[in-house]
Structures are given as C-alpha cells and as structure tokens.
Amino acid sequence: MKKNKLLIVIGGGPAGLMAAGTAAKKKIPTLLLEKMEQPGRKLRITGKGRCNLTNYTELRTFVSHFGKNGSFLYQTFSRFFIEDLLAFLHTLGIETVVERGGRVFPAGNDANEVTDNLIAWAQAQGVEVRTHSIVKEILISEGKVQGIQLEDGSEIQADAVIVAAGGASYTGTGSSGDGFRIAEKAGHSIVPIRPTLVPLKTSGDAAPRMQGLSLKNVRVTVFIDGEKTTSEFGEMLFTHFGLSGPVILTLSGQVVDALRIGRKVILSIDLKPALDEQKLDARLLRELDAHGKQHFSSLLKTLLPKKMIPICAEQVAISEEKLCSQITAKERSILLHWLKDFRFSINGNLPLEAAIITAGGVALQEVDPRTLQSKLNHGLFFAGEVLDLNADTGGFNLQAAFSTGWLAGSSAAKMLEK
Ligand SMILES: Cc1cc2nc3c(=O)[nH]c(=O)nc-3n(C[C@H](O)[C@H](O)[C@H](O)COP(=O)(O)OP(=O)(O)OC[C@H]3O[C@@H](n4cnc5c(N)ncnc54)[C@H](O)[C@@H]3O)c2cc1C
Known part of the structure; x- marks a missing residue:
C-alpha cells in the first residue's frame, strides 16, 4: 500500500535537517533517513568545533565565493539568505556574533549547540528521524519518484525524495559519496568529484x-x-x-x-x-x-x-x-x-578524505534553480554539498547547505500539498 504524500530526506546534515524540518512545518509527513548513529556529525566539527555559520557579505560578493557555478544560487538566496538563517537560529535560541572577515559564529562558540538544537527543531516540526538507515537507491518509475531502497533491501514508498547526503570527505562523519552514486543511478550526471579546501x-x-x-x-x-x-x-x-x-x-x-x-x-x-x-x-x-x-x-x-x-x-x-x-x-x-x-x-x-569540501557533484544544468527539483525525475530534489557547488572558507558552504535545504524542503512541500 502506497503511503500518501510522504517525503523522504536522505541525510541528516545541515541541508537535510533544514529540508526535513521546513517540509514538516508545512504538515508534510517527513521521514529523515540517516546512515550514522546520529545526524549532524560533520556539523559538530565545523569551524574547529565553533561552527562558522555564514558570512556577513552582500549577495553578489557572497555568490562570487562559489566561482563560476555561484550564479545557480541566486534563486536560492533570494528566498533564504543570511538574515533568514540568523532569524531562524534566533528562534532556536542561538545568538550569533560576527568576527573578522564577516565570519558569523554562534555566540556560545559551540557547534554541538547548533546541531542539537537543529535536530530538536526538526523533530518538533514532526520529522521522524531514523538512524542507522543507509539508502542505496531511489525507486523511480516513468520519470516519477516512487520511494527508496535501503541497503538491507527493504523499500519505503514515498512521493518525493530529497537527496542531502553530502560530499565524500571526512567519511567518519557519514559523508562518503553515497549521494553521488544515488543521483547517478537516478540518471543524473555527476561532475567529477575532487578535493578542495585541502x-x-x-x-x-x-x-x-x-x-x-x-x-x-x-x-x-x-x-x-x-x-x-x-x-x-x-x-x-x-x-x-x-x-x-x-x-x-x-x-x-x-x-x-x-x-x-x-x-x-x-x-x-x-x-x-x-x-x-x-x-x-x-x-x-x-x-x-x-x-x-x-x-x-x-x-x-x-x-x-x-x-x-x-x-x-x-x-x-x-x-x-x-x-x-x-x-x-x-x-x-x-x-x-x-x-x-x-x-x-x-x-x-592530501586525499579527498582530508578535504573540507568535495568539489564536483550533481550537475547543476539538470536541476531547476528555482525549486532544486530534478529536471529528469518528478519528485526528486537535491540540497547541500551533493550539488556541484563549493566555496572557500568563511561560512559560505554552511549557508549554502542551510539555504538549499530550506528551498528543497519548501519546494517538495509545495509539490506534495497539491
Ligand atoms: C572539518 C570540517 C570543518 C568545516 N567547517 C566549516 C565551517 O566552519 N563553515 C562552513 O561553512 N563549512 C564548513 N565545513 C563544510 C560543511 O561542513 C559542509 O559543507 C556541510 O556539512 C554540508 O552539509 P550537507 O548537509 O550537504 O552534508 P553533510 O553535513 O555531509 O551531511 C550529510 C549526511 O548524509 C548522511 N548520509 C550519507 N550517505 C547516506 C546514505 N546513503 N543514507 C543515509 N544517510 C546518508 C551522512 O551520514 C551525513 O549525516 C567544514 C567541513 C569539514 C570537513
């Protein structure tokens, strides 16, 4: 029996948690599948444990930090940008401070506080977080998402799936390139992955x-x-x-x-x-x-x-x-x-494992920048580092993860509300 209107989010990093919480807030039944024993392991080690959340920079300069692919983010940032993130964090009880070079950190200097609050927020919106759940592939029929298959062979049916499985570095945090393999199996082109910020x-x-x-x-x-x-x-x-x-x-x-x-x-x-x-x-x-x-x-x-x-x-x-x-x-x-x-x-x-960011990923020309929905499969969305987007240090990458997570979650909810 097909469950109606279920959204599955693959990966519980900043992008996945934000996507899942945003959709659940709109009353969409949302299941977040996380491979590790807990979500947000990479987020906990960001900024040397202090979590450089974003960068206080005007839009054009901010986008320039992503190089030639940055223009893809204009639509995302026009919907959810620095002030939106800071206001959101404020509702979670996290105050922020701006440091040298516009770098924004939580006032408590604690990435764990950000991670714990983000997970608690997503759950409070109604997200079911299922850990130790490794997604193997997305089930697609006639260009429409039908659900996912887990590594143990079991299947979960769903009407929409957001891939937010991160990059392929610091594999101990759970990001080991699965998102690229899952997207490729769903027919997407992957721009060759390579280490950056290494x-x-x-x-x-x-x-x-x-x-x-x-x-x-x-x-x-x-x-x-x-x-x-x-x-x-x-x-x-x-x-x-x-x-x-x-x-x-x-x-x-x-x-x-x-x-x-x-x-x-x-x-x-x-x-x-x-x-x-x-x-x-x-x-x-x-x-x-x-x-x-x-x-x-x-x-x-x-x-x-x-x-x-x-x-x-x-x-x-x-x-x-x-x-x-x-x-x-x-x-x-x-x-x-x-x-x-x-x-x-x-x-x-140093190898990809030691890179702060994975360059390459899901080719942007196959993703609609207004919604982050796949142009190839209805009901499939992408958010975070799995996309072919990367910036230098300074908080740009986390802002992109939060913003694309918000947009993918909002777009999937809008589609499922219909
Ligand atoms: C040491 C370090 C420090 C950093 N510091 C900063 C910083 O201060 N500021 C900044 O802007 N950026 C920083 N970054 C980069 C930032 O952490 C990433 O860009 C960001 O975490 C990407 O978010 P994401 O949600 O896309 O992916 P991730 O945070 O990698 O989350 C992906 C999640 O998906 C899960 N997953 C993977 N495969 C599967 C699967 N098959 N099934 C289910 N779940 C799966 C993973 O376990 C993981 O929890 C840092 C990175 C590192 C490595």
Missing part, C-alpha cells in the same frame, strides 16, 4: 623542517606553469607534509585542478607584504647598520620566526655566522627577494 604537499624538506610554524599576514601567490594566477592574504601553516592553513586551503582548489592535468605549480610566499621592495630595502639597510658587528642570524631574528632562520640562511646562501658588516649589496638584494618570494614547489595534495 592541504598541499611540497617537494624538499623546507616545510617539514618548519612543521607547526604558523604565519599571519602573509601573501601567498600561485604560479601555474610559471604564470601568476591568484594570490591570497592571511594565515598559513607549515606541516610535516607541506602547507596548510586558511590561505592555502582557499588556494587549493585551483592547485588541485592544475596538478590533475600535469601542470607545474609553485606557491610563493611574500613574508613582508606590507613593505614594497624600496621600503624593505631601507629596513634591511637600517638593520644591517644596527647589527654591524653581530652575526647574520641575529639580523634574521628581527625579521623571521626562529624555525625559519636556518632555511633562509641556506636558501640565500649566506652563513648564519657571517658578520652583518660584511654582507654585500648583492647578498642584501638576494635576501630582499627571498623575503618577498619564498617559493615552494607543490607535488600533490
């Missing part, structure tokens, strides 16, 4: 020797096959395998894509971005003068963190013991250029 591996031993050192206020520039592409200002970190930290993660998407097609990638760090060459040279002259009878290493201490000093001395080929008074104009010029252009050759990236 740490990068470097050649040589310079980065590992500086392991644990974090740099603030540096400018990192990407060179692909010798050509400068983009640069980012901010914070980065040296690790035992290479480079990480916010600036590196932000630049990683284009680096991964370039490496995949065999391009040569160099990252150049400007350690003194606030000083142009002229000003930096004047500073070096002053410091050399002041350190005349002291070793080169004591000059470097005024310019660099300790872990970087031996690397610098080696790369500029000036002995740490050399007296500052003996440093030549040519050596000063080499040091100056090194400080503005400290280079790393990139030879890979």
Whole structure:
C-alpha cells in the first residue's frame, strides 16, 4: 500500500535537517533517513568545533565565493539568505556574533549547540528521524519518484525524495559519496568529484623542517606553469607534509585542478607584504647598520620566526655566522627577494578524505534553480554539498547547505500539498 504524500530526506546534515524540518512545518509527513548513529556529525566539527555559520557579505560578493557555478544560487538566496538563517537560529535560541572577515559564529562558540538544537527543531516540526538507515537507491518509475531502497533491501514508498547526503570527505562523519552514486543511478550526471579546501604537499624538506610554524599576514601567490594566477592574504601553516592553513586551503582548489592535468605549480610566499621592495630595502639597510658587528642570524631574528632562520640562511646562501658588516649589496638584494618570494614547489595534495569540501557533484544544468527539483525525475530534489557547488572558507558552504535545504524542503512541500 502506497503511503500518501510522504517525503523522504536522505541525510541528516545541515541541508537535510533544514529540508526535513521546513517540509514538516508545512504538515508534510517527513521521514529523515540517516546512515550514522546520529545526524549532524560533520556539523559538530565545523569551524574547529565553533561552527562558522555564514558570512556577513552582500549577495553578489557572497555568490562570487562559489566561482563560476555561484550564479545557480541566486534563486536560492533570494528566498533564504543570511538574515533568514540568523532569524531562524534566533528562534532556536542561538545568538550569533560576527568576527573578522564577516565570519558569523554562534555566540556560545559551540557547534554541538547548533546541531542539537537543529535536530530538536526538526523533530518538533514532526520529522521522524531514523538512524542507522543507509539508502542505496531511489525507486523511480516513468520519470516519477516512487520511494527508496535501503541497503538491507527493504523499500519505503514515498512521493518525493530529497537527496542531502553530502560530499565524500571526512567519511567518519557519514559523508562518503553515497549521494553521488544515488543521483547517478537516478540518471543524473555527476561532475567529477575532487578535493578542495585541502592541504598541499611540497617537494624538499623546507616545510617539514618548519612543521607547526604558523604565519599571519602573509601573501601567498600561485604560479601555474610559471604564470601568476591568484594570490591570497592571511594565515598559513607549515606541516610535516607541506602547507596548510586558511590561505592555502582557499588556494587549493585551483592547485588541485592544475596538478590533475600535469601542470607545474609553485606557491610563493611574500613574508613582508606590507613593505614594497624600496621600503624593505631601507629596513634591511637600517638593520644591517644596527647589527654591524653581530652575526647574520641575529639580523634574521628581527625579521623571521626562529624555525625559519636556518632555511633562509641556506636558501640565500649566506652563513648564519657571517658578520652583518660584511654582507654585500648583492647578498642584501638576494635576501630582499627571498623575503618577498619564498617559493615552494607543490607535488600533490592530501586525499579527498582530508578535504573540507568535495568539489564536483550533481550537475547543476539538470536541476531547476528555482525549486532544486530534478529536471529528469518528478519528485526528486537535491540540497547541500551533493550539488556541484563549493566555496572557500568563511561560512559560505554552511549557508549554502542551510539555504538549499530550506528551498528543497519548501519546494517538495509545495509539490506534495497539491
Ligand atoms: C572539518 C570540517 C570543518 C568545516 N567547517 C566549516 C565551517 O566552519 N563553515 C562552513 O561553512 N563549512 C564548513 N565545513 C563544510 C560543511 O561542513 C559542509 O559543507 C556541510 O556539512 C554540508 O552539509 P550537507 O548537509 O550537504 O552534508 P553533510 O553535513 O555531509 O551531511 C550529510 C549526511 O548524509 C548522511 N548520509 C550519507 N550517505 C547516506 C546514505 N546513503 N543514507 C543515509 N544517510 C546518508 C551522512 O551520514 C551525513 O549525516 C567544514 C567541513 C569539514 C570537513
């Protein structure tokens, strides 16, 4: 016997919980199927446990953070955007604060509080949350959704299904690429998935020797096959395998894509971005003068963190013991250029598992941006990271998950209300 008007939501991340709660609020019987023992496991680890919810930025700039696919989100954001999310969180008792770069966090700095309240809200709207339920495929007949099949072979009939099964990284949270496989089986094209917001591996031993050192206020520039592409200002970190930290993660998407097609990638760090060459040279002259009878290493201490000093001395080929008074104009010029252009050759990236975001996913041209309904199958909707949408760090991805969840839930409810 077919149950009437049931909506099934696959996945209990921010997108799925928002979608399910929104539909249930409109009195649509809604069943949320979650693979893990509890929903929202990835949400609990977002923003290093603080949950960077969104970013206080005007619409056009916000959308630009999603690159060329961002324009798909205009319709979604015209229905549910930053203020709507903040007002919604307020009704859950979550106040928010805006930090550097427009990043919005819960005032309590606790991703668990956001997750617990979101789950409780969805359930209070009437959503039935069924955990340990792994969806294998969507049942479709003559272009219409009929229900789903679980991994154990059992079937549940439904009139609409929202796929919100996330990406394919941090698989311990439950997001292991099932959504892409489910969508593909339902006839959708999947734009090849790849890691983004992912740490990068470097050649040589310079980065590992500086392991644990974090740099603030540096400018990192990407060179692909010798050509400068983009640069980012901010914070980065040296690790035992290479480079990480916010600036590196932000630049990683284009680096991964370039490496995949065999391009040569160099990252150049400007350690003194606030000083142009002229000003930096004047500073070096002053410091050399002041350190005349002291070793080169004591000059470097005024310019660099300790872990970087031996690397610098080696790369500029000036002995740490050399007296500052003996440093030549040519050596000063080499040091100056090194400080503005400290280079790393990139030879890979950490795997998809370690990526904050999965790039690629359900091809957007097969999804109606006004409703997030599939253009191929009636009653099938998509929300969240399973879609071919990804942005850099700063809260953009969670806003997209909440907003697409809201729109998919509203659209499915509207369809089922008819
Ligand atoms: C370490 C880390 C930190 C992050 N920090 C931030 C941040 O601060 N700000 C920000 O904007 N973004 C952040 N992100 C990205 C953000 O977490 C994701 O973009 C977001 O969680 C995507 O939401 P989603 O609902 O689409 O998918 P997910 O949150 O991945 O949820 C998908 C759900 O579907 C379930 N599922 C999967 N397959 C099945 C199946 N077959 N059957 C049933 N259920 C299934 C999963 O178990 C999971 O619960 C971070 C990501 C990581 C990894």
